[in-house]
Structure formats: C-alpha cells, structure tokens
Amino acid sequence: MKFSKNLIISKLLGIIQAIEKMSPKERQEIPTPEFIRNYNTIRKIALGMFPNLEKIFPPELEIFKDEIDIEFVRTKYVEVLSYCLEIKELLQSS
Numbered sequence: 001m002k003f004s005k006n007l008i009i010s011k012l013l014g015i016i017q018a019i020e021k022m023s024p025k026e027r028q029e030i031p032t033p034e035f036i037r038n039y040n041t042i043r044k045i046a047l048g049m050f051p052n053l054e055k056i057f058p059p060e061l062e063i064f065k066d067e068i069d070i071e072f073v074r075t076k077y078v079e080v081l082s083y084c085l086e087i088k089e090l091l092q093s094s
Helices: 005-020 033-049 051-056 077-092
Strands: none
Touching: 005 033, 005 077, 033 051, 033 077
C-alpha cells in the first residue's frame, strides 16, 4: 500500500498533539508497547519514502520482553515526542 507524505505527517501530528497535551510529569512516563509499535510503523513507512535520510533519522524504538514474555519499553513519552518532531521536520523539508 502506498502512503502520502501528508498522511504520514498527519499521523505524526496525532502523536505529537497527544503527547503535548500531557503534563510534564506524564511526559516522563513510559508508553505502552502498542504506542511504541505505532511509532515504529510510522517511522518505517516514512523512512521507506525517503531512504536517503536514513543516517539522520531518529531510531527505531525497542520493545523488550521479560522472563515471562511480558513486553515493556524503556523510552519515555518525551523522547517519542522529540523523535516524531524530528521526523515531521525531515518530511516537511524533503
């Protein structure tokens, strides 16, 4: 399926706006693995559209599993916000 740059920017803005509505304390919390999966999917699609930006693209975020296979992440919302803003700016300037 082909996606437009505007659609990806809209998805990023959804994440950005949701996090910006959080309090500073909430932004320091850890999102769910599903939230990180969503970011990773959007990042992957965006990078696929502009593979020449790979060296300056924010990282894919890791989802870990504990000894009983429960998923968890170590990234805070504020980090996801920063990465989404970076991707949005890269897409808008490309």
